[in-house]
Amino acid sequence: MHLSFEQVDKRFGKLEVIKGFSGEMASGELVALVGPSGCGKSTLLHLAAGLEKPTAGKVTADGNAITQPGPKRTLVFQEHALYPWLTLVDNVAMALEMQGIGKSSAREQAKTWLGRVNLAGFEQYYPHQVSGGMRQRTALARAFIASPEVLLLDEPFGALDALTRMALQDVLRELIEEHKPTVLLVTHDVDEALYLADRILVFSNRPARVLKEFNFTHCEKSHDLSEFASERKEILALLGIKTEVEHS
């Protein structure tokens, strides 16, 4: 699914969050949005999901205006988005049940998906009984089970420790390679963006505006990101992080 933002403005009352943002995301592309907190990146995801409407401009998917949420465009949240009153398998199955698929069939498929993210045996656990990493694996399963064409990730691994995060990034990358959705990834983690993204958009402070775009299409990547050191440095500099040792 091809996503397109045309001159999008978004205001919440007097607060101007996004101003004149335009961008195209080709089908199957993974675009990372990096920027200071509160700069409006998450709002872009909510616009693409259809949870919010733009104040001005157009957001379209394959040429059709996005007016409401739908299972073709799914959103993965940072944390606590699983339902604490449902077991892991029921959390995943709910995504299918909302589309009118029967409970037992939804459960069967949910079970398969939990296995797919290495959570076989944890089906009957409640979210509070498992680790944060396992919860986010479940959230990924819940997102992919509906075979979305657009996947919107809102700092999905932001609350995890560094090692768990890298393991989850690999799970995510495999799933994306298999199912090839168009992905918008909001992250604070520059390394995560470098590792996963085909393109990185670096945003300014609010109202969000693209400072610079980096293209990594067709790059082979591993967690050793040393060959991207110069891009990393540049992105951090754009975000106002010092990368040079100061001599005085």
Added chain:
Amino acid sequence: MSQQRRLTGPKKYLAVLLAVVFILLIWQAAAWSLPSFLMPGIPTVLERLFASIQQPEFREGLAGSMSRLGAGYGFALLFGIGFGLVGGILFFFRETLRAAIVILQSIPSIAWVPLFLIVMGFGNLPMIVVVALAAFFPMALSVMNATESVQPVHVAAARVMGASRWQLIKRVYLPAVMPELITGAQLAFGNAWRALISAEMLIGFGQGLGRSLAYSGEIADMVGVMTNILVIAILATLIDQVVLEKFKQRMLRYQYV
């Protein structure tokens, strides 16, 4: 969970038992220090209780009270939960309803009895309405307040899955407010029970615990008074601590694992 935040098992039962013993002790102490025609002791009252249970009249009264409670409390639960949930998603309706409840709740439900008696006539209906009124307010308020703290991310997640409004209410709002809903139901039960007994004492239609209590008082039968009070206490405790507690543990199973 590594940290234990509530008493479980035998310790909890021990605590409850201690409370019961304490209350009975005060009662018996009063009975020892007052003449027996004023304050009968526990054995006398228990004897009367067992005798009463044998009588069909007493059992009919009990059934009458319970059916009035069931009808009034049932209505209150149904409408309280319904209004509370609707208030959760319609913000303007919520504020209107909340204001109305705050005003109406300040009137003791028993104060409506004279009006209801004249409008609805002498019978079961005014008592049922009084019970329903007493239970409705805490029920609707607790559900409505709880819907305000439903996490936006839980709502957004369901909307992204393509949930309809009805599915949102049934699959997100209702389970999310369940802990407060049950607390509200327990609170509402307390109100309903008090309203029932007072209404029965006041109206005195048909048979029932309140009527029987008031009658015992009128003929200065203190054993009868204490027997009725004992039955009122036992029944309320059973319903609250056994029926509603079991329901709570069943609905909130996920919190107990």
